[in-house]
Amino acid sequence: MNSEMRMTLTQFLIEERRRYPHAGGDFNSLLLNVALVCKRIARKVAAGELGGATGSASNVNVQGEDQKKLDVISNDLFIEGNNWGGYLAGMASEEMEDPYQIPECYPQGRYLLVFDPLDGSSNIDVNVSVGSIFSVLRAPASDRPVTVDDFLQPGTEQVAGGYAIYGPTTMLMLTVGNGVHGFTLCPQVGEFMLTHSNLQIPPDTHEFAINASNSRFWEAPVTRYVDECMAGKTGPRGKDFNMRWIASMVAEAHRILMRGGVFMYPRDSKDPAKAGRLRLLYEANPVGFLIEQAGGRASTGRQPVMNVKPSSLHQRIGLIFGSKNEVERIERYHNEPQQHDEPNPLFTERSLFRQSV
Ligand code: AFP
Numbered sequence: 001m002n003s004e005m006r007m008t009l010t011q012f013l014i015e016e017r018r019r020y021p022h023a024g025g026d027f028n029s030l031l032l033n034v035a036l037v038c039k040r041i042a043r044k045v046a047a048g049e050l051g052g053a054t055g056s057a058s059n060v061n062v063q064g065e066d067q068k069k070l071d072v073i074s075n076d077l078f079i080e081g082n083n084w085g086g087y088l089a090g091m092a093s094e095e096m097e098d099p100y101q102i103p104e105c106y107p108q109g110r111y112l113l114v115f116d117p118l119d120g121s122s123n124i125d126v127n128v129s130v131g132s133i134f135s136v137l138r139a140p141a142s143d144r145p146v147t148v149d150d151f152l153q154p155g156t157e158q159v160a161g162g163y164a165i166y167g168p169t170t171m172l173m174l175t176v177g178n179g180v181h182g183f184t185l186c187p188q189v190g191e192f193m194l195t196h197s198n199l200q201i202p203p204d205t206h207e208f209a210i211n212a213s214n215s216r217f218w219e220a221p222v223t224r225y226v227d228e229c230m231a232g233k234t235g236p237r238g239k240d241f242n243m244r245w246i247a248s249m250v251a252e253a254h255r256i257l258m259r260g261g262v263f264m265y266p267r268d269s270k271d272p273a274k275a276g277r278l279r280l281l282y283e284a285n286p287v288g289f290l291i292e293q294a295g296g297r298a299s300t301g302r303q304p305v306m307n308v309k310p311s312s313l314h315q316r317i318g319l320i321f322g323s324k325n326e327v328e329r330i331e332r333y334h335n336e337p338q339q340h341d342e343p344n345p346l347f348t349e350r351s352l353f354r355q356s357v
Contacts, residue, residue, distance in 0.1 A: 009035055009172065009183050009192040016176055027176075030087040030111055030136065031160060035172055035192055037081035038132050038164035039185065041074045041118065045130065045166040054125050061095050063279075063314065070124055071095055074117035074132060088113050089139030090146030092313055094282055099146045099313070111159070112137040112151060116282045119163075120248025129167035131250025135286035136160035148313050155285035155306030162286060163250050171195075173257060175293040180257065201296035202260035205323040209244045209252045210264040217268035221301065221333035225264075249278065253287050253321070257294055262326040266301055267318030276318035280310050284319045297327035301334045 007015075013028040044051055057067040075095040082088060083102055087109035091100040094116040102108050113136060120130040136159050140150050162174035170185040172192050182196030208229050215223065229241040244261070246252055252263045267276045278284050288298030288305045298305045298321035305319060320330055 006193040006195065009174075009194070012181065012183070012194050013176075016178065019178070026085075026087045026109055027111070027136075027159070029085060030082070030109075030113070031174070031176075033082050033085055033087075034078075034113070034134055034162075035164075035183075037077050038170070038172060039190070039192075040077050040081070041070075041132055042164065042166050042170040042185065044070060044073055044077075045118075045124070048127065063094065066122075067095070068118070068121040068124055071118050071121050078113075078115055078117050078132075078134075082113055085109070087111055089142040090150065091115070092151050092281065093117060094119075094279060094314070097314075099148060099151060101145050108139075108142040110139055110142050112139050112146065114151060114282045114286075116279070119250050119283065120246075123246075123248050128246065128248055129165055129251040129254075130248055131163045131165040131254075133163045133250060133283055133286050134161070135282060135289070151281060151313055152310040154309050155280075155288055158285060158289050158306075161289035163253065163290070165250050165254050167251065167254075171254070173199075173254065173290060175290050177293070180290050180294040182257075196258075199257050199294045201257060201291065201294045201323055203295070203324045205260040205262060205326055206239060207242045207244055207255075207259075207261040208264065208326070209246070209255075209261060210266075211245055211247070212243070214268055214270055217270040218266060219268065219301075219334075220338055221330065221336075222264060222266045222268075224333050225330050249283060249287065253290065256296070256322045257290065260323045262320065262322035262330070264320045264330070265318065266320060274316050276316045278316060278319045280305070280308060280315045280317040281313065284317050288319075288321060291321045295324065296322055297324045299327050299331055301330060303331075 017023045017028055055069055057069045057072050059067040061067045075093050084106050086107035088111050089108045091113045115134040117132055118130055119133050123130055137153050137157055160176045164172050172183040174181055179198040183192035184195040186193050228235055228237050232240040265277050284305050291298045300318050301320050320327055
């Protein structure tokens with residue numbers, strides 16, 4: 001079906017709005033502004049070296065990570081593209097330590113926008129797919145400056161969640177609580193066209209994604225699950241598995257939405273100060289919303305990730321999501337009484353002077 005026959009994102013949102021006769025249109029306008037920002041970021045990413053925006057910004061962000069030029073550019077595009085519309089009471093971003101206050105010259109609105117402007121940016125310079133992740137919450141108030149507490153809502157409070165993936169094609173994946181829908185950017189028309197309606201994640205899979213270089217830091221249930229996958233046909237699972245790791249969560253989430261799979265970035269002992277690598281508010285929650293709306297499951301390993309009450313704006317969390325039956329299996333392993341495994345002899349303290357037994 002060519003693009004003239006397909007529904008645009010605008011048409012889709014208007015159709016959706018008909019379910020809420022009293023809706024004033026602000027929500028749709030906000031989402032269309034976000035989509036426009038993603039189109040602008042897509043052009044910056046596509047320009048690559050020719051756009052002069054690759055490489056490091058020679059700065060460390062609030063996460064303590066090397067900030068790429070495109071991280072800063074993408075963050076600025078999100079701010080400038082959304083601060084004027086009158087739909088937001090405030091914004092929060094992976095790239096900003098504190099919440100963003102809407103300038104007094106613009107009206108405040110009833111929503112909060114939370115985003116990771118460019119996820120996977122360590123892949124930018126090697127031309128691997130990256131993305132922008134966004135989440136929309138209701139603002140507790142729109143007649144005062146926003147506070148951090150306004151944002152500390154569990155993922156179940158989200159009214160929209162989605163991402164744009166900047167890959168061979170640019171796509172926008174969106175849920176407003178009524179299924180997950182994929183829109184492909186038509187370069188000729190410059191519109192996101194509905195190409196994937198009501199995506200459903202297969203409940204079973206033979207693909208798992210995890211950064212295996214962290215295996216010595218994993219908790220026992222994760223080690224058990226991965227070992228069983230690696231054992232393949234001859235092991236307890238009775239089938240072979242494939243492993244993937246792109247180091248760009250948006251790309252992993254996209255693969256899982258399109259064909260199933262399981263993604264794990266679990267809590268581990270690598271840095272006890274961090275309860276995981278991924279951020280709850282603007283990575284785990286919006287992706288979790290999409291995954292659950294598509295019939296999958298998104299978990300901390302012990303509970304649904306969207307049930308977690310955030311304690312801070314940049315809180316990190318262990319995240320496991322994908323095909324429902326696999327994630328439920330991993331949760332079962334976490335919730336079973338844990339045997340105190342013998343320490344792995346490879347990693348115990350080694351000494352030239354053997355202890356007397
Ligand atoms: P960057 O945005 O710093 O590239 O991090 C991407 C990410 O947050 C997530 O998208 C990946 O799944 C994960 O980090 C990759 O982490 P490792 O580099 O430890 O594999």
